[in-house]
Amino acid sequence: MYGDSATIRRILTELGDTWAVVGLSTNQNRAAYGVAGVLQRFGKRIVPVHPKAETVHGEQGYPSLEAIPFPVDVVDVFVNSELAGPVADQAVAIGAKGVWFQLDVIDEEAYARTRAAGLEMVMDRCPAIEIPRLV
Numbered sequence: 001m002y003g004d005s006a007t008i009r010r011i012l013t014e015l016g017d018t019w020a021v022v023g024l025s026t027n028q029n030r031a032a033y034g035v036a037g038v039l040q041r042f043g044k045r046i047v048p049v050h051p052k053a054e055t056v057h058g059e060q061g062y063p064s065l066e067a068i069p070f071p072v073d074v075v076d077v078f079v080n081s082e083l084a085g086p087v088a089d090q091a092v093a094i095g096a097k098g099v100w101f102q103l104d105v106i107d108e109e110a111y112a113r114t115r116a117a118g119l120e121m122v123m124d125r126c127p128a129i130e131i132p133r134l135v
Contacts, residue, residue: 002106002121002122002124002125003123003125007121007122008130009134011100011122012130012131012134013134015073015074015097015120016073017043017044017045017073018045018047018073018074019039019045019046019072019073020046020062020072020075020076020091020096021039021046021047021049021076021078022049022050022065022075022076022077022078022079022087023049023077023078023079024046024048024061024078025048025050025056026054026055026056030078031102031103032078032102033056035078035102035126035127035128036048036056036057038127038128038131039076039127039128039131045059046059047059047060047062047068047072049062049063049068050063051063053067064090065090065091065093065094066090066093066094071095072091072096073096074096074099075088075090075091075098075099075100076100076102076127077099077100077102077105078105079105080105081104081105081106081107084101084105084106084110085109085110085113087099088107088113088114088121089110089113089114091114092113092114092117097119098119098120098121098122099114099119099122100121100125100127101121101123101124101125102126103125104124105123105124106123106124107123
């Protein structure tokens with residue numbers, strides 16, 4: 001398990017409310033779309049990050065984490081495990097406070113690098129499942 005309940009609680013309640021959702025597009029059939037909606041309902045500002053830079057759930061999208069012109073607190077990663085490590089490295093580079101790898105997104109080396117850089121991190125979990133448990 002990569003992310004105990006205390007870490008999950010810190011990321012969801014203490015690190016800040018601006019969440020970049022990497023892999024979020026207007027495709028309503030993708031998990032990212034539904035999870036981003038749940039995050040919004042629980043007071044998070046979502047920032048879509050996708051090559052198309054689409055506006056999703058009323059929020060302007062950006063093609064990359066580096067393109068976001070304001071601070072991001074948490075980077076929520078909905079890309080394949082093979083692509084997730086570089087996203088975690090970008091999260092460190094932009095000064096995010098936490099990284100969240102979604103269900104089935106697993107990269108143990110990226111987890112170790114991100115934690116070593118001082119960020120909170122959860123892997124193979126879903127905030128849409130965890131956040132209602134905190135209420």
